Amino acid sequence: MKHFKFDWFMKGMVVAVLLASLWPEPGAHGGWLQPELLNKIGVALIFFLNGLGLSFAALRQGTAQWRVHLLVQGITFGLFPILGLGILFVTQGWMKPDLQLGFFYLCALPSTVSSSVALTAVAKGNVPVAVFNATLSSLLGVVLTPLWLGLVIGHSGAEFPVGEVMLDLCLWLLLPLAVGQLSRPLLGAWAHRHKKRLALVDRITILVLVYTSFADSVAQGVWSHYGIAAVLEAAVGSALVFCGVIYAVNALCRAIGIAEPERYAAVFCGSKKTLASGVPMAQLIFGANPALGLILLPIMIYHPFQLAVGGVLAQKWAKEREQAEGEAASATAKAAG
Structure with a gap:
């Protein structure tokens, strides 16, 4: 755990949740922050910045490893959702339905880009393969995540307007992503120079979305019904899933x-789930659902857990690779001598 840092973004998530608990009115439905519009603008900004930073040149370097790609995408959008269905079945009757939905939403999400690539690099893995799979997962998730949710929610008898959700995702997510990508010839160099500042804007926007999600849940009295039991269930369940x-x-x-x-690339891309895309996507998919804070709870716990365990694994594998390379070099030197 010494390689895991509880950075300012994770501290910010805690602060956002506490602020929502103590002062939910501005971010709740109908509040003066106008979350109905603010959330959509925030989603558009996040995905515009993602498109601006997306390099297809880096993607092309990792295209040849088709077995790894099939494995990672199969796990992300096949094994994970099947595991989510198992959770729904096993917890039926004793876990709150909104938390069950949160676990399935976690399982239906795409992989995360930045941490998958960073941890692969630390572990001395194949970085182009990680870039390709993490980015492809993000793009596929725009379609496959709401389709999985529509299948499960529709099967339960509840209404899930897949067409409206897909239209919203195209308008507020795919379109800004495409605009960001098309802006790269004009703004790409500027974005690269200001990469840290743009990342800061991205993370602060996500924290605002976390605040509004939890503020509405608090204002609607969701947490007074569930309390600490829901947090413990989410923590244990997230750890077991990962x-x-x-x-x-x-x-x-x-x-x-x-x-x-x-x-190494497959492990980090296949096991990760994105909080950065998960929060804005949830705002569009679940809309004004008062239990949105509870639905997001599993991914908010899963996020720091995957970074903590992933950091330890990356360091361990990096040392093993260095040791193996050193032994190979020694053997080659002895053979040459």
């Missing part, structure tokens, strides 16, 4: 003979 998927990805990579650098 550990189970990490084990499954590792085992599958070894079974089909994927080399270590690509295995």
Whole structure:
């Protein structure tokens, strides 16, 4: 755990939740912050910045490893949602429906880009493969995440307007992403120079969305019904999901003979779930649902947990790679001598 840093963004999430608990009125539905409009503008800004920073040149370098790509995307949008269905079945009758939905939403989300790539680089894995899979996952998630949710929610008998949700996602998510990508020839160099500042804007916008999500839940009295039990259930469930998927990805990579650098990329891309896209997508998918804070709880707990465990694994694998490379170099030097 010494490699895990509880950085300002995670502290900011705690502050946003506490602020929503103590002063929910501005961010609740109908509040003076106008969350109905603010949230959509925030989503558009986040995905415009994502599009502006998305380099397709880096994507092309990782296209050849098709077995890894199939494995990662199959886990992200196949194994994970099936695991989510298992959670719905096992917890039926004792877990609150909104928290169940939160767990399935976690499982249906795409992978995260920045931490998957960063941890792969630390572990001395195949970075182009990580970039390709994490980015492809983000793009596929715009379509597959709401489709999975529509299937599950529709099966339960509740209404889920897939067409309206997809239209909203195209308007407030895909369109800004495309505009950002098309702006790269004009603004790409400027964005690269101000990368840290733009990342700060991105993270602050996410924190605002976290605040408005929890503010509405507090104002509607959701937390007074669930309390600390929901937090404990979300924490235990998130840890079990992450550990189970990490084990499954590792085992599958070894079974089909994927080399270590690509295995590291597959593990980090296949086990990660995105908070950065998950919060804004939830604002569009679930709209004014008063239990949105509870629905987001599993991904908010999963996020720091995946970074903590991922950081430890990355350091461990990096040391193993360095040791193996040192031994190989020694053996080559002895053979040459």
